[in-house]
Amino acid sequence: MSLIAGNLAIVQRLLDGDQIAWAVIGGAAAHVYGDRRPLNDVDILVQRQALSRIVNLLQQSHKAVQSDGSRVIWRGIKVFEDLSVRRSGTSHPFWLDDLMQERRRRAPLLGAQVFLAAPEDIVAHKLLLQRGPEQGKHDTQDAAGIIRRHQLDIDYLIMRLQRMNALDIVRPRLLDFGITIP
Template sequence: MSLIAGNLGVVQRTLDACHLAWAVCAGAAAHLYGNRRPIQDIDILIEPGKLSEVVRLLDRQQKVVQFDGQRILWRGIKIFDDLTIRRGRDVYPFVLDADMRSRVRRLPLLGSLVPVLSPEDVLVHKALLARGPEEGKHDIADATAIARRQMLDLDYIQRRLALMRVNGAATNMLARVGVNLSTGG
């Protein structure tokens, strides 16, 4: 854990020093918002089109990263600029847009004060992925824990679903984890 903590500190100082928009997302964010399972890695979402710049910034610090054009991998840290979900012909955009950035909050994580996506954004993404133990993932458990432990802005969730062009299937999954958008609770 301490290796990831140190690496998160390096990334936090690097991204903040360059005033890049970024936020912790996925499992580490779900950990902060309710599902206290151990943190295996840190997923970070940055503003679109900035991955190459982050590679250069880390390279200047002599940090050797793996970069495949879609994500950066570095010692327990994964950095993305697009976490869009694709299912067949359906595409649900999930990028760090202005609405998301306005709801980011700074929270302590592994010794660093980091920006974290809102619980609503993490919940929607996890509920749409809807992967469970059979896939070796924790999306359903994470979404359920967030729904139980956070006061959620249901209007924002509906706005996020509309921005992602999500149909009624997401409403069913959200209801399954305890978020009923049709009754406001």
């Protein structure tokens, strides 16, 4: 974990130094907001059109990175511009839009001061994906931990789910946690 911690601090300094909008998402954000399960990596969502800049920043810092055009991977850190989900012919957009940027917050993670996406953004994405141990994921468990520990802004959660075209999909999953969405 200390290797990921050091790498996260490097990425945080590079992104902040170049004024690239970013936020930690996924299991690492759920780790901060909910259950403290072990982390294998840190997922970061960045503003659109920033991946090539990030590759250049890392390479200028003499870091060997992998990029396939949709993500950058460097030593336990994964950087994405778009984590939209396509299911049954429907697109469920998930990228760092203006609302997500406004609601992100600074918090410590592995010794770095990171931006975290709001808990509502993490819950919305994880309950849409709803992957489990059979896929090596913890989406439902992560969402449950966040819901137990945070008073969610239901109006914002509804807005996020509407932007994701996922309100009807996630509504019954939220009901399982005692959250009623009109």
